[in-house]
Amino acid sequence: MLDQSGVWRFRELLPHIPNLEEHAITLREGNTPLYHLPRCARATGVENLLAKHQGMNPTASFKDTGMTFAASSAHQGKFRWVACASTGNTSASMAAYAARGNMHCLVLIPDGKISWGKLSQALDYGALTCQLRTDFDGCVRILNDLVRQKPVYLLNSVNPYRIEGQKTAAIELMEQLAWEPPDHIIVPGGNLGNSSAIGKALVEMRELKLISRLPKLSIIQAQGANPFYRCVREFGGKKLEPMTADTLATAIRIGNPASWKKALRVLQATGGEVEQVTEVEIAAAKAEIGADGIGCEPASAVTLAGLKKLRRSGFVKAGESVVLILTGHLLKDPDFTINFHRGDLFTGTTAGTAGEAEAAQAKNLQRAPVVLDADLGAVIAALDAAERSS
Numbered sequence: 001m002l003d004q005s006g007v008w009r010f011r012e013l014l015p016h017i018p019n020l021e022e023h024a025i026t027l028r029e030g031n032t033p034l035y036h037l038p039r040c041a042r043a044t045g046v047e048n049l050l051a052k053h054q055g056m057n058p059t060a061s062f063k064d065t066g067m068t069f070a071a072s073s074a075h076q077g078k079f080r081w082v083a084c085a086s087t088g089n090t091s092a093s094m095a096a097y098a099a100r101g102n103m104h105c106l107v108l109i110p111d112g113k114i115s116w117g118k119l120s121q122a123l124d125y126g127a128l129t130c131q132l133r134t135d136f137d138g139c140v141r142i143l144n145d146l147v148r149q150k151p152v153y154l155l156n157s158v159n160p161y162r163i164e165g166q167k168t169a170a171i172e173l174m175e176q177l178a179w180e181p182p183d184h185i186i187v188p189g190g191n192l193g194n195s196s197a198i199g200k201a202l203v204e205m206r207e208l209k210l211i212s213r214l215p216k217l218s219i220i221q222a223q224g225a226n227p228f229y230r231c232v233r234e235f236g237g238k239k240l241e242p243m244t245a246d247t248l249a250t251a252i253r254i255g256n257p258a259s260w261k262k263a264l265r266v267l268q269a270t271g272g273e274v275e276q277v278t279e280v281e282i283a284a285a286k287a288e289i290g291a292d293g294i295g296c297e298p299a300s301a302v303t304l305a306g307l308k309k310l311r312r313s314g315f316v317k318a319g320e321s322v323v324l325i326l327t328g329h330l331l332k333d334p335d336f337t338i339n340f341h342r343g344d345l346f347t348g349t350t351a352g353t354a355g356e357a358e359a360a361q362a363k364n365l366q367r368a369p370v371v372l373d374a375d376l377g378a379v380i381a382a383l384d385a386a387e388r389s390s
């Protein structure tokens with residue numbers, strides 16, 4: 001059973017949990033596919049472009065790889081309650097693993113700022129879900145105070161076992177590449193746990209001589225939620241100035257990332273870059289990944305949008321190999337996708353007015369549904385029109 005999990009089959013490379021067989025809570029996470037992105041490769045001029053799709057985990061985001069590990073440690077510690085603050089994916093994942101392990105779970109999420117897909121998961125898996133009238137950073141503050149007063153086990157990514165489990169995405173990636181590292185790995189940056197985990201795994205794999213060199217790990221943020229980008233570019237990594245974050249990629253709507261120091265060490269150790277991308281760039285990149293038949297949620301698409309910028313700046317060269325880490329499934333946030341294709345995504349925001357060239361490019365990618373009478377002639381006319389314009 002444990003060997004069917006893409007996390008636990010690497011357990012020799014992870015910390016030891018006593019009586020593991022009795023405490024492991026697994027949904028057979030990990031073992032996620034590595035896909036070629038041929039259209040995106042052509043569009044970016046990077047021939048060897050791959051996507052490791054962590055959205056193909058049991059609860060449809062990368063969180064499951066860390067959650068199986070941390071939830072198992074909570075079980076081993078005989079905790080009755082586990083808790084997290086979340087922009088949606090952590091809470092969905094925690095709720096599932098808590099349910100499987102017969103633990104109660106408390107979810108703190110920002111009211112109105114998480115996608116329905118993620119909220120619905122927490123509800124079905126039976127979490128006590130509190131929507132707080134604040135943002136993610138406000139939820140974290142309340143949770144940190146709560147754990148000092150109540151015997152609940154904290155399952156946010158400051159929990160070291162989350163990071164340990166999430167390392168396996170990088171280990172599995174190297175295994176899929178026959179231990180031949182790519183030149184670049186690109187990840188989205190929110191609370192910065194994932195980049196820290198992947199970076200830690202890379203450094204450890206090199207120390208163990210499983211790989212002979214380190215890929216450059218680059219971190220991409222949304223422009224409206226860019227405290228880490230500013231930390232590196234404006235303050236030379238000396239300080240992180242918290243901000244009020246805003247982006248339609250709600251998963252990474254985070255203004256005060258917990259793991260920024262770890263992520264900074266990872267950037268320095270691997271020689272990676274940090275970039276920021278606009279709302280329009282995110283939306284266009286998401287549709288492009290979709291057009292390759294793969295798809296992802298908005299936060300994951302910052303990786304492709306960031307790659308385009310890193311190509312323009314010359315940091316990524318045409319002949320180099322690149323792996324994007326797609327962190328969440330397309331179906332996590334269907335509202336974003338539908339609004340984009342209908343042309344409504346930026347209504348009432350300032351994002352739609354920025355960058356005319358990008359906006360035009362995004363428009364080309366829109367495939368709004370066509371409403372027709374139930375009439376064969378009308379459908380044939382739509383088909384012919386689509387054929388002419390293809």
Ligand code: F0G
Nearest residue numbers: 086087089090190191192193194327328
């Ligand atoms: N992509 C997705 C889909 C996410 O859900 C998150 C974070 C990130 C990227 C950023 O990863 O925080 O490790 O830098 N989601 C958290 C949550 C914060 O609560 O679900 P990070």
